[in-house]
Protein backbone atom coordinates (compact mmCIF):
# COMPACT_ATOMS: atom_id res chain seq x y z
CA UNK A 1 0.00 0.00 0.00
CA UNK A 2 1.47 3.37 -0.94
CA UNK A 3 1.57 6.28 1.48
CA UNK A 4 -0.93 8.82 0.17
CA UNK A 5 0.51 12.34 0.31
CA UNK A 6 -1.57 15.45 -0.40
CA UNK A 7 0.64 18.08 -2.08
CA UNK A 8 -0.36 21.73 -1.61
CA UNK A 9 2.20 24.24 -2.92
CA UNK A 10 0.19 27.36 -1.95
CA UNK A 11 1.55 30.76 -3.00
CA UNK A 12 4.71 32.55 -4.09
CA UNK A 13 7.91 30.62 -3.54
CA UNK A 14 5.80 27.74 -2.19
CA UNK A 15 5.18 26.92 -5.86
CA UNK A 16 8.94 27.06 -6.57
CA UNK A 17 10.33 25.08 -3.65
CA UNK A 18 7.63 22.38 -3.76
CA UNK A 19 8.91 20.75 -7.00
CA UNK A 20 12.35 20.44 -5.39
CA UNK A 21 10.84 18.99 -2.22
CA UNK A 22 9.08 16.40 -4.38
CA UNK A 23 12.21 15.72 -6.45
CA UNK A 24 14.15 14.90 -3.28
CA UNK A 25 11.31 12.81 -1.80
CA UNK A 26 11.17 10.87 -5.07
CA UNK A 27 14.90 10.22 -4.96
CA UNK A 28 14.70 8.98 -1.36
CA UNK A 29 11.64 6.86 -2.13
CA UNK A 30 13.47 5.20 -5.03
CA UNK A 31 16.61 4.51 -3.03
CA UNK A 32 14.75 3.09 -0.02
CA UNK A 33 11.93 1.40 -1.98
CA UNK A 34 9.18 3.46 -0.36
CA UNK A 35 5.88 3.68 -2.19
CA UNK A 36 4.63 7.29 -2.19
CA UNK A 37 1.49 8.36 -4.05
CA UNK A 38 1.24 12.13 -4.51
CA UNK A 39 -2.01 13.96 -5.21
CA UNK A 40 -1.84 17.65 -6.07
CA UNK A 41 -4.26 20.34 -4.91
CA UNK A 42 -4.45 24.01 -5.91
CA UNK A 43 -6.57 25.16 -2.95
CA UNK A 44 -5.28 26.82 0.22
CA UNK A 45 -3.72 29.48 -1.99
CA UNK A 46 -4.56 33.07 -2.84
CA UNK A 47 -4.95 32.15 -6.53
CA UNK A 48 -7.71 29.76 -5.51
CA UNK A 49 -9.25 32.55 -3.43
CA UNK A 50 -9.17 34.96 -6.37
CA UNK A 51 -11.15 32.44 -8.40
CA UNK A 52 -13.54 31.06 -5.77
CA UNK A 53 -13.83 33.76 -3.13
CA UNK A 54 -12.62 31.38 -0.42
CA UNK A 55 -9.36 29.65 0.43
CA UNK A 56 -10.74 26.11 0.58
CA UNK A 57 -13.52 24.16 -1.11
CA UNK A 58 -16.49 23.22 1.09
CA UNK A 59 -15.48 19.54 1.15
CA UNK A 60 -11.78 20.05 1.98
CA UNK A 61 -12.03 18.12 5.25
CA UNK A 62 -13.50 15.03 3.60
CA UNK A 63 -11.05 15.35 0.71
CA UNK A 64 -7.92 15.49 2.87
CA UNK A 65 -8.75 13.49 5.97
CA UNK A 66 -7.87 10.10 4.48
CA UNK A 67 -4.35 11.10 3.44
CA UNK A 68 -1.32 9.86 5.37
CA UNK A 69 0.29 13.30 5.32
CA UNK A 70 0.03 16.78 3.84
CA UNK A 71 3.08 18.34 2.21
CA UNK A 72 2.58 22.10 2.20
CA UNK A 73 4.50 25.01 0.67
CA UNK A 74 3.55 28.44 1.96
CA UNK A 75 0.40 30.52 1.95
CA UNK A 76 -0.03 34.28 1.58
CA UNK A 77 -0.16 36.96 -1.08
CA UNK A 78 -1.12 40.15 0.74
CA UNK A 79 -1.70 42.08 -2.51
CA UNK A 80 -4.73 39.89 -3.27
CA UNK A 81 -5.84 38.58 0.12
CA UNK A 82 -5.19 40.02 3.60
CA UNK A 83 -2.86 37.73 5.58
CA UNK A 84 -5.34 36.99 8.40
CA UNK A 85 -7.86 35.71 5.83
CA UNK A 86 -5.38 33.55 3.90
CA UNK A 87 -3.88 32.08 7.06
CA UNK A 88 -7.10 31.51 9.03
CA UNK A 89 -8.84 30.23 5.90
CA UNK A 90 -6.25 27.54 5.23
CA UNK A 91 -3.36 26.48 7.43
CA UNK A 92 -5.05 27.24 10.74
CA UNK A 93 -8.12 25.24 9.64
CA UNK A 94 -5.88 22.25 8.95
CA UNK A 95 -4.09 22.54 12.29
CA UNK A 96 -7.34 22.73 14.24
CA UNK A 97 -9.63 20.33 12.44
CA UNK A 98 -6.90 17.73 12.05
CA UNK A 99 -5.98 18.17 15.73
CA UNK A 100 -2.30 18.73 14.93
CA UNK A 101 -1.53 19.50 18.53
CA UNK A 102 2.25 19.27 18.27
CA UNK A 103 4.21 21.88 16.38
CA UNK A 104 7.72 20.51 16.02
CA UNK A 105 10.71 22.52 14.85
CA UNK A 106 14.28 21.27 14.68
CA UNK A 107 16.90 23.95 15.38
CA UNK A 108 20.20 22.74 14.00
CA UNK A 109 23.20 24.68 12.82
CA UNK A 110 24.12 23.21 9.43
CA UNK A 111 27.57 23.01 7.86
CA UNK A 112 28.38 25.95 5.60
CA UNK A 113 25.85 28.26 7.28
CA UNK A 114 27.04 31.02 9.53
CA UNK A 115 25.13 31.40 12.77
CA UNK A 116 24.28 34.97 13.77
CA UNK A 117 25.65 33.91 17.17
CA UNK A 118 29.39 34.45 17.43
CA UNK A 119 31.76 31.46 17.53
CA UNK A 120 29.16 28.75 16.96
CA UNK A 121 29.69 25.93 14.51
CA UNK A 122 27.82 22.78 13.46
CA UNK A 123 27.22 20.57 16.49
CA UNK A 124 26.85 23.52 18.87
CA UNK A 125 23.14 23.98 18.11
CA UNK A 126 21.01 20.87 17.74
CA UNK A 127 17.68 20.82 19.53
CA UNK A 128 13.93 20.64 18.98
CA UNK A 129 11.21 23.03 20.03
CA UNK A 130 7.92 21.27 20.81
CA UNK A 131 5.06 23.77 20.86
CA UNK A 132 1.52 23.07 22.05
CA UNK A 133 -0.50 23.97 18.98
CA UNK A 134 -4.21 24.03 19.93
CA UNK A 135 -4.97 25.76 23.25
CA UNK A 136 -3.23 27.75 25.99
CA UNK A 137 -2.91 31.47 25.50
CA UNK A 138 -4.47 31.34 22.00
CA UNK A 139 -8.05 30.90 23.17
CA UNK A 140 -11.31 32.40 22.05
CA UNK A 141 -12.52 32.82 25.63
CA UNK A 142 -12.86 36.48 26.45
CA UNK A 143 -14.41 39.62 25.18
CA UNK A 144 -14.61 43.36 25.04
CA UNK A 145 -17.02 45.52 27.00
CA UNK A 146 -17.86 49.22 26.98
CA UNK A 147 -15.89 49.66 23.79
CA UNK A 148 -14.87 53.21 23.03
CA UNK A 149 -15.75 54.52 26.49
CA UNK A 150 -13.63 55.23 29.54
CA UNK A 151 -14.86 51.94 30.98
CA UNK A 152 -13.47 49.93 28.03
CA UNK A 153 -12.35 46.50 29.26
CA UNK A 154 -10.81 43.62 27.36
CA UNK A 155 -10.21 40.08 28.62
CA UNK A 156 -8.70 37.00 27.00
CA UNK A 157 -8.35 33.87 29.10
CA UNK A 158 -5.62 31.25 28.87
CA UNK A 159 -7.13 27.79 28.60
CA UNK A 160 -4.98 24.82 29.57
CA UNK A 161 -6.49 21.38 29.89
CA UNK A 162 -4.97 18.29 31.45
CA UNK A 163 -5.80 16.40 28.26
CA UNK A 164 -4.17 19.02 26.03
CA UNK A 165 -1.14 19.58 28.22
CA UNK A 166 -0.33 15.96 29.04
CA UNK A 167 -0.49 14.83 25.43
CA UNK A 168 2.01 17.40 24.21
CA UNK A 169 4.26 16.72 27.22
CA UNK A 170 4.13 13.02 26.42
CA UNK A 171 5.21 13.70 22.85
CA UNK A 172 8.11 15.84 24.08
CA UNK A 173 9.26 13.28 26.66
CA UNK A 174 9.08 10.48 24.08
CA UNK A 175 11.22 12.57 21.75
CA UNK A 176 13.75 13.34 24.51
CA UNK A 177 13.85 9.67 25.46
CA UNK A 178 14.70 8.77 21.85
CA UNK A 179 17.66 11.15 21.61
CA UNK A 180 21.17 10.46 22.90
CA UNK A 181 21.21 13.35 25.41
CA UNK A 182 17.80 12.52 26.90
CA UNK A 183 17.26 16.03 28.13
CA UNK A 184 14.06 18.03 28.31
CA UNK A 185 13.66 21.70 29.13
CA UNK A 186 10.29 23.17 30.02
CA UNK A 187 9.43 26.81 29.31
CA UNK A 188 7.56 28.27 32.28
CA UNK A 189 6.70 31.57 33.92
CA UNK A 190 5.39 30.34 37.23
CA UNK A 191 6.76 33.37 39.06
CA UNK A 192 4.54 35.81 37.15
CA UNK A 193 1.67 33.79 35.68
CA UNK A 194 0.81 32.33 39.03
CA UNK A 195 -2.12 30.01 38.22
CA UNK A 196 -1.64 28.26 34.90
CA UNK A 197 2.15 28.10 34.90
CA UNK A 198 2.68 26.46 38.34
CA UNK A 199 0.06 23.96 37.14
CA UNK A 200 2.04 23.43 33.90
CA UNK A 201 5.13 22.78 36.06
CA UNK A 202 3.16 20.15 38.04
CA UNK A 203 2.12 18.40 34.84
CA UNK A 204 5.76 18.40 33.64
CA UNK A 205 6.86 16.86 36.95
CA UNK A 206 4.09 14.26 36.80
CA UNK A 207 4.97 13.26 33.24
CA UNK A 208 8.68 13.31 34.08
CA UNK A 209 8.12 10.70 36.78
CA UNK A 210 7.19 8.28 33.98
CA UNK A 211 10.52 8.93 32.20
CA UNK A 212 13.23 8.32 34.80
CA UNK A 213 15.98 8.38 32.15
CA UNK A 214 15.12 11.87 30.91
CA UNK A 215 16.85 14.73 32.67
CA UNK A 216 14.41 17.62 33.18
CA UNK A 217 15.06 21.28 33.78
CA UNK A 218 12.96 24.40 33.43
CA UNK A 219 13.49 28.10 32.87
CA UNK A 220 11.23 31.10 33.01
CA UNK A 221 10.54 32.19 29.46
CA UNK A 222 12.44 35.47 29.78
CA UNK A 223 15.76 33.94 30.78
CA UNK A 224 15.10 30.98 28.49
CA UNK A 225 15.07 33.26 25.43
CA UNK A 226 18.35 34.78 26.64
CA UNK A 227 19.84 31.31 27.04
CA UNK A 228 18.84 30.33 23.50
CA UNK A 229 21.24 33.05 22.40
CA UNK A 230 23.91 32.71 25.10
CA UNK A 231 23.99 28.91 25.56
CA UNK A 232 22.19 27.17 22.68
CA UNK A 233 24.30 24.08 23.40
CA UNK A 234 22.38 23.54 26.67
CA UNK A 235 19.23 22.39 24.88
CA UNK A 236 18.02 19.09 23.47
CA UNK A 237 14.19 19.09 23.57
CA UNK A 238 12.37 22.24 24.69
CA UNK A 239 8.64 21.98 25.40
CA UNK A 240 6.40 25.03 25.66
CA UNK A 241 2.83 26.30 25.73
CA UNK A 242 1.32 27.78 22.58
CA UNK A 243 2.50 31.37 23.08
CA UNK A 244 5.92 30.60 24.53
CA UNK A 245 6.41 27.94 21.87
CA UNK A 246 5.49 30.40 19.13
CA UNK A 247 8.25 32.72 20.25
CA UNK A 248 10.85 30.01 20.83
CA UNK A 249 10.14 28.31 17.52
CA UNK A 250 11.07 31.47 15.64
CA UNK A 251 14.00 32.35 17.87
CA UNK A 252 15.52 28.85 17.73
CA UNK A 253 15.76 28.61 13.93
CA UNK A 254 16.88 32.26 13.77
CA UNK A 255 19.94 31.27 15.84
CA UNK A 256 20.87 28.79 13.09
CA UNK A 257 21.06 31.26 10.21
CA UNK A 258 18.85 31.62 7.13
CA UNK A 259 15.09 31.13 7.44
CA UNK A 260 15.20 29.38 4.04
CA UNK A 261 16.41 26.10 5.56
CA UNK A 262 14.09 25.76 8.58
CA UNK A 263 11.44 23.01 8.48
CA UNK A 264 8.43 22.31 10.66
CA UNK A 265 5.83 19.66 11.34
CA UNK A 266 2.28 19.97 12.63
CA UNK A 267 1.62 16.56 14.06
CA UNK A 268 -1.38 14.54 15.11
CA UNK A 269 0.65 11.80 16.85
CA UNK A 270 -2.21 9.30 17.09
CA UNK A 271 -2.63 9.36 13.30
CA UNK A 272 -6.38 9.98 13.55
CA UNK A 273 -5.81 12.70 10.97
CA UNK A 274 -3.01 13.57 8.55
CA UNK A 275 -0.05 15.54 9.88
CA UNK A 276 1.23 18.53 7.92
CA UNK A 277 4.84 19.28 6.96
CA UNK A 278 5.91 22.72 5.75
CA UNK A 279 8.90 25.03 5.70
CA UNK A 280 8.94 27.73 8.38
CA UNK A 281 9.21 30.52 5.82
CA UNK A 282 6.30 32.15 4.01
CA UNK A 283 5.61 32.90 0.34
CA UNK A 284 8.37 35.55 0.11
CA UNK A 285 6.72 37.91 -2.42
CA UNK A 286 9.96 39.88 -2.62
CA UNK A 287 11.83 37.05 -4.36
CA UNK A 288 8.93 35.03 -5.79
CA UNK A 289 9.13 34.29 -9.53
CA UNK A 290 12.91 34.64 -9.66
CA UNK A 291 13.73 30.97 -9.12
CA UNK A 292 16.23 31.73 -6.37
CA UNK A 293 14.38 30.64 -3.22
CA UNK A 294 16.25 28.20 -1.02
CA UNK A 295 14.44 24.84 -1.25
CA UNK A 296 16.08 23.27 1.83
CA UNK A 297 13.25 24.22 4.23
CA UNK A 298 10.83 22.33 1.97
CA UNK A 299 13.26 19.46 1.46
CA UNK A 300 13.91 19.07 5.20
CA UNK A 301 10.15 19.17 5.85
CA UNK A 302 9.94 16.24 3.42
CA UNK A 303 12.48 14.39 5.53
CA UNK A 304 10.33 15.00 8.64
CA UNK A 305 7.35 13.66 6.69
CA UNK A 306 9.19 10.43 5.87
CA UNK A 307 10.35 10.04 9.46
CA UNK A 308 6.77 10.52 10.65
CA UNK A 309 5.65 7.74 8.28
CA UNK A 310 8.25 5.42 9.82
CA UNK A 311 11.10 5.81 7.32
CA UNK A 312 13.86 7.12 9.55
CA UNK A 313 16.73 5.86 7.36
CA UNK A 314 15.34 7.67 4.31
CA UNK A 315 14.82 10.83 6.36
CA UNK A 316 18.41 10.66 7.64
CA UNK A 317 19.65 10.19 4.06
CA UNK A 318 17.91 13.39 2.96
CA UNK A 319 19.42 15.37 5.83
CA UNK A 320 22.86 13.90 5.14
CA UNK A 321 22.48 14.81 1.45
CA UNK A 322 21.74 18.49 1.99
CA UNK A 323 24.38 18.71 4.71
CA UNK A 324 26.91 17.34 2.24
CA UNK A 325 25.86 19.79 -0.48
CA UNK A 326 26.07 22.67 2.01
CA UNK A 327 29.47 21.54 3.27
CA UNK A 328 30.78 21.37 -0.30
CA UNK A 329 29.84 25.03 -0.71
CA UNK A 330 29.68 25.18 -4.52
CA UNK A 331 28.60 28.77 -5.18
CA UNK A 332 27.02 27.77 -8.52
CA UNK A 333 24.65 25.52 -6.56
CA UNK A 334 23.98 27.48 -3.36
CA UNK A 335 21.12 30.00 -3.49
CA UNK A 336 21.79 33.73 -2.85
CA UNK A 337 20.61 33.57 0.79
CA UNK A 338 23.48 31.10 1.32
CA UNK A 339 25.93 33.42 -0.41
CA UNK A 340 25.88 31.65 -3.80
CA UNK A 341 24.52 32.37 -7.26
CA UNK A 342 22.58 29.13 -7.70
CA UNK A 343 18.90 28.56 -8.39
CA UNK A 344 16.17 26.76 -6.52
CA UNK A 345 16.29 23.99 -9.11
CA UNK A 346 20.09 23.62 -9.14
CA UNK A 347 20.17 23.19 -5.37
CA UNK A 348 17.22 20.77 -5.43
CA UNK A 349 18.90 18.68 -8.14
CA UNK A 350 22.23 18.63 -6.30
CA UNK A 351 20.52 17.26 -3.17
CA UNK A 352 18.52 14.67 -5.13
CA UNK A 353 21.66 13.50 -6.92
CA UNK A 354 23.47 12.94 -3.60
CA UNK A 355 20.68 10.63 -2.53
Ligand code: NAI
Nearest residue numbers: 074075076077078083260281282283284286287293294337
Ligand atom coordinates in the same frame (compact mmCIF):
# COMPACT_ATOMS: atom_id res chain seq x y z
P1 NAI B 1 8.61 35.22 4.47
O1 NAI B 1 9.12 34.05 5.22
O2 NAI B 1 7.80 34.92 3.27
O3 NAI B 1 9.86 36.13 4.03
C1 NAI B 1 10.71 36.78 4.97
C2 NAI B 1 12.07 37.10 4.30
O4 NAI B 1 12.82 35.88 4.17
C3 NAI B 1 11.92 37.66 2.89
O5 NAI B 1 12.93 38.63 2.68
C4 NAI B 1 12.16 36.46 2.01
O6 NAI B 1 12.69 36.78 0.73
C5 NAI B 1 13.14 35.63 2.82
N1 NAI B 1 12.92 34.18 2.56
C6 NAI B 1 11.87 33.44 2.98
N2 NAI B 1 11.97 32.18 2.55
C7 NAI B 1 13.11 32.12 1.82
C8 NAI B 1 13.75 31.08 1.08
N3 NAI B 1 13.25 29.84 1.01
N4 NAI B 1 14.90 31.37 0.43
C9 NAI B 1 15.42 32.61 0.50
N5 NAI B 1 14.87 33.64 1.18
C10 NAI B 1 13.71 33.41 1.82
O7 NAI B 1 7.77 36.11 5.49
P2 NAI B 1 6.91 37.45 5.23
O8 NAI B 1 7.56 38.28 4.20
O9 NAI B 1 6.68 37.99 6.57
O10 NAI B 1 5.51 36.95 4.67
C11 NAI B 1 5.18 36.84 3.29
C12 NAI B 1 3.86 36.12 3.16
O11 NAI B 1 4.01 34.77 3.62
C13 NAI B 1 2.72 36.73 3.96
O12 NAI B 1 1.56 36.62 3.20
C14 NAI B 1 2.65 35.84 5.20
O13 NAI B 1 1.37 35.81 5.78
C15 NAI B 1 3.01 34.51 4.63
N6 NAI B 1 3.57 33.55 5.60
C16 NAI B 1 3.12 32.27 5.51
C17 NAI B 1 3.63 31.29 6.34
C18 NAI B 1 3.17 29.90 6.14
O14 NAI B 1 2.64 29.55 5.10
N7 NAI B 1 3.34 29.04 7.12
C19 NAI B 1 4.64 31.61 7.36
C20 NAI B 1 5.08 32.98 7.34
C21 NAI B 1 4.53 33.92 6.49
Ligand code: MG
Nearest residue numbers: 246247249250
Ligand atom coordinates in the same frame (compact mmCIF):
# COMPACT_ATOMS: atom_id res chain seq x y z
MG1 MG C 1 5.42 32.24 14.59
